[in-house]
Amino acid sequence: MAITQTDTPLKIAIVGSGYMGGGIAQVLALAGHQVVLADVSAEVAEKSRQRLLSESDAFVADELFEAGSTKIIDEHLTAAESIEAAVADADFIEEAVPEKLELKREILARVSAAARPEAIIASNTSTISIGAMADAVDRPERFIGVHFSNPSPFIPGVEVIPHDGTAEDTIGKAEQVVQSTGKETARIKDVTGFVLNRLQYTLFEEATRLVDEGVATVEDIDTIVRTTFGFRLPFFGPFAIADMAGLDVYAFCYDSLHAGFPDRFETPKLLADLVEAGKLGTKSGAGFLNVPSDATPELVAYRNKAYVKMQKLLDELGPAPLSY
Structure with a gap:
């Protein structure tokens, strides 16, 4: 520090x-x-x-x-x-x-x-x-x-x-x-849980549900979180990640999730409105963020460099002393 x-x-x-x-x-x-x-x-x-x-x-x-x-x-x-x-x-x-x-x-x-x-x-x-x-x-x-x-x-x-x-x-x-x-x-506005813990506990609740349903073990879920979307989170928040993935892709994925779990997943209005307006994220130059199309290569280069450096850091530290 x-x-x-x-x-x-x-x-x-x-x-x-x-x-x-x-x-x-x-x-x-x-x-x-x-x-x-x-x-x-x-x-x-x-x-x-x-x-x-x-x-x-x-x-x-x-x-x-x-x-x-x-x-x-x-x-x-x-x-x-x-x-x-x-x-x-x-x-x-x-x-x-x-x-x-x-x-x-x-x-x-x-x-x-x-x-x-x-x-x-x-x-x-x-x-x-x-x-x-x-x-x-x-x-x-x-x-x-x-x-x-x-x-x-x-x-x-x-x-x-x-x-x-x-x-x-x-x-x-x-x-x-x-x-x-x-x-x-x-x-942050004054609501119970604020932002950090509303997000954190939502993730935890879904993780425990996956274990209860027998979809994956505790260890495998932790592996997926830290090696996939969790790997991105030190650099980008959920809205930046969505923009880079493509908001139309997110909307298609919500269609699938809604079909499988109609009581738990529905396309968020905020996302649907952007897609309807043709604002699909970095591919269109506008979305939740407003990254011009000509700046996308620079953003992608930063992203790739960040992920490689993160992996090097993890390799240097070695695995966490955990036991499942």
Whole structure:
């Protein structure tokens, strides 16, 4: 992980110092922010701080963090006596307690009561609607979802989720905090599961259904996912992949799926409308994306180069230490 320290360091409190909260704290400390960890007690927070320093040493040894990272984290990360002490003068507060609505509401109320009125308060919830927690926060216009993914030091994407009452200024500042760490943000509407987990759990549900139906084993399904469409996903999202495959091809495939599983598959209207308009993806110069036809060779060259490099990386790493 490269070290890129921000020019405008903030005082940041992380409430919940477990695996997710701790990893977020590492990322923000490495970016140069002054980060305070809080948990159920000062002892737990300090124990987590020491664990994060030890983890950083291991990451440096494995060349996952740059040399000098542990020193930066040590200088920028402290443990608080209490949640209230941690948030008292913070500019930005990230709640990262377990995924239980009532617990989050209880902690957010404590945070809100002790924080400065202008402090931004964020939740790292994976699936709980931000609006379902907003009324636990005094001045809910400063409340927002900021969802890092596991393991947070190494996953570059972060969902930023405003609820209906979140102020535009709050959204912008939350995005700036995340982007100061070198991560990418995506602004998501407040629905249960957001984008990441609605997609992830949909895939998982279909995978388990295939096992239940005896179509393939767990191992074979994992093999197919990681060696086919999963191989593309580090470089392209589903809409770019569809455009390159051809949206007319996708429509034909939906016809087949609908014939086989009429209750579960139907051509999406968004896709059908594009095909009807003759927008078939890169082959026609327009689709979900707007890649001009004369730019298609460059895109295809990038795609092919990316896939070859990915295979070389996988060959270099060797197979994951899994056992089915």
